[in-house]
Amino acid sequence: MASAERPTPAAPFDPMMGRLELIEPGIAMFHGFANVAFAYGRGEMLAVDTSSRTMGAMAVKAIREITDEPFAFLIYTHGHGDHAFGTDAFLEDALSHGFRRPKIWAHEDVSGRFHRYAMTRGWQSHINQLQFGARAPVDGIFDEKSFRYADLAYRDYQTLELVGEAVELHHARGETDDATWVWMPTRRTAMVGDLIVSSMPNTGNPNKVQRFTLGWAEALEAIARKKPRYVLPGHGPAYRGEDACQELLLETARALRFIHDEVVRRLNAGQWPVEIVEANIELPADLAAQPFLAPIYGCVPFVVRDVIRYYAGWWSGEPSAMFPATRRDRAADVIALCGRDAVLARARALRDEGELQRALALAETELNADVSDREAMDLNADILEKLAARERSFIARNFFSGAARALREGLK
Ligand SMILES: [Zn+2]
Structure with a gap:
């Protein structure tokens, strides 16, 4: 994941938040x-993520409540802000104890990620505020001065x-291109960062750069071959016991491979991206029932998008979408044909039947035709709030809520 600085209503999946296990x-x-995973007990310790x-x-x-050992290494599992931006506290700890500064290790692509964050900091701040449901902008955290680059790559x-x-x-390459998983053979412990997030893996995040569905599955299979006794994930609970770890790793990999292979099969059969999206690919029932694959952060439709994007271009395959007419023009044509009141009435009827996506598409049409239509703003906000209320994916829910909130602000 990549958090905003104020991930306020976050932690949907971790009752242990703020505590050491x-x-x-x-x-x-x-x-x-x-x-943050720690290994200690032999005179020096390491932290995986900060x-x-x-x-x-x-x-x-x-x-510090359980050991006085100095940190020898800090290892970033990837460059996302919720994993790698807490480093100053670790460096200050070394200073205040008179210890030598720990060496920071990361994959070589983490530094490129930090440069990209600084270059696009306005965008990063905007999308992360929305994704994590933060009420205030998250300015400042994507500036160059926020990062502690790795000493060694x-x-x-x-x-x-x-x-x-x-x-x-x-x-x-899983959630990011710069991922590291740490293996301590004598302790048979894998510290895997966001290769395990205690949810359906969130490839295909709507606003983020390309992720790696197949690479993610391959990484989980490689970790499984080590036969870990413990898997310490980037989010959620630790997994204990060889059998539980094998099941977690291999079933998650199987789910990713299933979606990947299904999209590739359809691409090879000549289907356009829009057709593959509309096919509503679902996991087999036994995988969908796994608690660690619950769509509470990412979700299957997002993974489908990731695989399409990895192998195909940006075009959906709809001829009208190659050089699209503006949303305003298209909406105005529909309203001219049907009439505003009929469109809004149909949107309300669909909403009341629970057909929320179709209701939203119609309500949005009127708003696109007339951005100052307060009744349409109110209806759009209402449908978005209902969508948020039934949505399981934390990411999608926050985007619906954020869009509703923006409309409500406009109505004030
Ligand atoms: Zn992450």
Whole structure:
């Protein structure tokens, strides 16, 4: 995930938020909006991720209650703000204890991500405010000065030594292109960042850059081959026991491969992106019933979009969408044919039948024809609020709520 600085109503899936979970002696995980995994007990420790700018200090305070060891390494699992922006608290901890500064490790593409964030900081601030349902803008956190770049970067694979103990860094492309999963062979513990998010993996995020559905599945299969006893994820609870970890990793991979393969099959059969979206691909029932694949953050339709985008271009396949008439012109034509009142009446009837997407399309048509139509604004907001109320995906729900809120603000 990539959080705004104020992910206020977040934490839809973590009752442990703000607390440290002891996994076994020497392994712990702080539950933040994004988690921080710790390995300690041999004289020095490492942290996998540093959480967000606001939660990094909480993570440090929590681990300091159980160990005085210096941090040897901080490892970013990827460059998202909820995982890598809490670093200052860890560096200040080293300073205040008189320890040497920990070495920060990351995949080589994390620095490119930070540069991109700084270049597009206005956009980043805007979309993250909406995605995380924050009430206030999140200005400032995507500035160049917010990031602590890694001291050391690697490309495919890297081994570190923590007081003589091997620590493996593996590159993956899943939620991001710059992902690292950490494997500690002697502890049989995988610290995997957002390769596990305790939800349907959120490839195909509506406003973010390309993600990697197939690469994500391959990474989970590679982690499963290590036979971990513990999987410490980027969000949500720790997974314990070899069987539970195998099921989590391999079933999540199977779900991603299922969607990936279904989209590819349809592309190869000559279907256009719009046809594939309208086919409403669903997971097999046994996968859909898995609690760790619940569509509470990402959801299957978003994954479908990710796979389409990875292999196809931007065009939906609709001839009218190649050089589209403006929304205003198209809407005005419909209103001229049907009449405003009939369109709004039909939208209300569809809303009352629970056909919310169709109701929204019609209500939006009138609003596109006349942006000052207060009745249409109110109806649009009402339908969006109903959509938000029944939506399980945190991301989609926040976008519906944010759009409704903007309309309500306009009505004041
Ligand atoms: Zn992330």
